[in-house]
């Protein structure tokens with residue numbers, strides 16, 4: 001059955017890459033925006049020996065955008081597959097339900113890694129000195145974050161009525177989370193009910209983890225965020241097994 | 248007699264307040280092509296998908312190859328092939344990729360080259376699914392359902408949207424499957440298809456089984472009437488035949504006369520009589536009722552939702 005998993009994953013990856021709007025634009029857009037925004041904010045420019053203060057950590061913002069894009073894309077694909085009966089057709093084969101969905105997760109994670117790679121390459125080109133991060137470690141942090149947010153995506157996917165509304169609905173769920181993620185202002189400054197909400201969201205833990213790794217503190221210092229992401233993952237997978245609709 | 252391959256007893260399934268299937272009992276035997284026919288919304292797909300284990304029945308018990316389709320779904324999926332009525336594939340998957348993917352899921356598969364050739368798809372190997380015509384898509388689905396040479400093949404709306412060539416090719420394939428001792432459970436809206444292909448049919452309406460039997464039995468039971476239509480210029484032809492006991496009614500329109508009667512010897516009777524009376528006949532044909540007549544008689548002529 002592992003054979004089936006890799007075959008399906010490879011097919012899904014090829015199918016995804018054949019979609020110009022779904023593949024090239026999400027890959028290019030964060031990189032272009034990152035460079036443009038970074039330049040206008042003078043990110044990473046050395047002035048009299050010290051880096052210019054940017055109001056928030058730009059690479060973390062874009063890493064988060066890459067993760068969120070992956071989730072939006074997954075929810076849209078799931079809803080299209082459900083509406084077209086593709087999920088149902090796959091379900092009638094010996095492929096297990098977990099295999100069918102894992103193939104999509106795998107493709108999204110691979111895409112996330114490629115996106116991050118491009119972002120880092122562009123960053124090192126345009127903002128030399130500002131992107132000296134432990135790449136394997138940061139990639140791992142981004143993947144764990146993406147996985148956790150993807151699991152929430154599966155819960156959202158079961159709420160989406162038709163594929164027409166998939167993109168706006170999932171965007172309406174996810175993008176406000178960025179505001180609460182602690183990236184723009186500290187969680188502690190939020191009113192306390194919102195603080196609770198923020199701590200329940202995977203994006204908050206994702207930002208904390210990626211920020212920590214970016215700043216060079218090891219994984220040991222980030223265990224709280226890691227646990228948060230794993231908890232969200234566990235809860236969302238649990239909910240999804242109950243509410244996920246195949247047709 | 249060996250136990251049936253598929254046995255369904257007292258199957259019931261509702262969607263909210265819509266009763267889709269109500270107390271359906273069926274037995275399908277090894278080596279049989281069994282057709283479920285019924286108007287739109289009659290509950291064919293629902294019944295079939297409960298049997299496949301893809302939908303959960305509210306009531307009743309189902310056994311397929313001795314397995315419970317809900318509980319033993321994984322084991323069953325290796326032994327059955329399923330063609331869904333409306334399910335699609337990935338828009339940009341290529342034909343060969345789909346065949347290759349499906350082939351990788353089963354331990355033993357048929358020669359896919361032969362299968363593609365028989366379904367007339369070999370030139371479309373590199374075509375993306377979205378560029379196939381409706382009939383080509385349907386043929387691909389059938390290929391995917393048959394790729395592992397399943398013991399039981401489920402075909403929902405087997406040939407909907409296919410041209411006559413493809414239809415006949417698929418009938419040939421399905422008959423070939425039966426010859427190798429496999430069992431086929433199909434639904435169709437084409438009465439000609441049911442009549443030519445199915446060993447037995449069940450008629451379902453409003454979720455209830457109305458009739459089960461061979462097509463010939465159903466015709467005999469519900470539409471025993473035979474008709475002979477002949478043209479003759481002799482003015483008294485109709486009167487000379489009307490008095491014969493086997494003939495139930497005679498309707499004449501100009502030179503065309505329609506005789507109705509019942510039973511297997513009715514047509515022979517009429518031919519003998521025409522010969523004995525020395526009636527000059529210019530045209531002669533018989534009209535034997537078909538499954539379509541039975542179907543309309545049992546399920547009415549009104550259009551369904």
Ligand SMILES: Nc1ncnc2c1ncn2[C@@H]1O[C@H](COP(=O)(O)OP(=O)(O)OP(=O)(O)O)[C@@H](O)[C@H]1O
Nearest residue numbers: 262265266267285286287288289290291292293294
């Ligand atoms: N998923 C569903 N949710 C709600 N109602 C459904 C669902 N599937 C079927 N129904 C209803 O159940 C009834 C039976 O539907 P079903 O699809 O089994 O009919 P069918 O005989 O296959 O029809 P057709 O010939 O049009 O394919 C219909 O009234 C239909 O509206």
Ligand SMILES: [Mg+2]
Nearest residue numbers: 291292293332
């Ligand atoms: Mg149907």
